[in-house]
Amino acid sequence: MRLLERMRKDWFMIGIVLAIAGAKLEPSMGVNGGPLKPEITVSYIAVATIFFNSGLSLKTEELTSALVHLKLHLFIQIFTLAFFPATIWLFLQLLSITPINEWLLKGLQTVGCMPPPVSSAVILTKAVGGNETGFHHVGQDGLDLLTA
Numbered sequence: 001m002r003l004l005e006r007m008r009k010d011w012f013m014i015g016i017v018l019a020i021a022g023a024k025l026e027p028s029m030g031v032n033g034g035p036l037k038p039e040i041t042v043s044y045i046a047v048a049t050i051f052f053n054s055g056l057s058l059k060t061e062e063l064t065s066a067l068v069h070l071k072l073h074l075f076i077q078i079f080t081l082a083f084f085p086a087t088i089w090l091f092l093q094l095l096s097i098t099p100i101n102e103w104l105l106k107g108l109q110t111v112g113c114m115p116p117p118v119s120s121a122v123i124l125t126k127a128v129g130g131n132e133t134g135f136h137h138v139g140q141d142g143l144d145l146l147t148a
Contacts (some may be wrong), residue, residue, distance in 0.1 A: 053131075080115050087110030 007014060023030055032039050066072075089112070092105050 004144045 028034055030036050030038055088109065092109055092112075095105060095108075
C-alpha cells in the first residue's frame with residue numbers, strides 16, 4: 001500500500017522516467033514526421049495546454065487586480081527584455097578579452113537574450129509559494145517591487 005501512495009505522490013516524476021525510457025526504446029516515435037508529430041504537438045498543442053492549465057489555476061479576482069499594476073508589468077518587460085540582455089552583453093564584452101571559446105560566448109549571448117520559459121517560471125513561482133498573477137503586495141507608492 002505504501003508503494004501505491006508513493007506512486008500517486010510522484011506520478012509526474014514516474015511519467016518523466018517512463019517517457020525517457022520509451023524514447024530510448026523507440027526513438028522513431030518522436031522524430032519530425034513520426035507518429036507523435038512533435039512539429040505540431042509540441043509547437044502548438046503543448047504550449048497552448050501549458051498556458052491554459054496555468055490560467056485555470058489563477059483566481060479571477062487576483063488576475064483582474066494584477067492587470068491594473070502597469071508599473072510592475074513595465075518593470076518586468078524592461079528588466080527581462082532590455083536590462084538583462086544589456087547586462088549579459090556587457091559581461092560578454094569582458095569575457096571576450098579572455099581565451100574563452102568564441103562559440104561559447106555566442107551561445108551565452110543567445111541564452112541571455114531569451115526570456116525564461118513560461119512553464120518553468122510558473123512551476124518555480126508555485127514551488128516557492130509566489131503569486132502567479134504578477135504581484136504579491138501593493139506598497140505605499142502603489143507598487144512594492146521587492147515582494148512582486
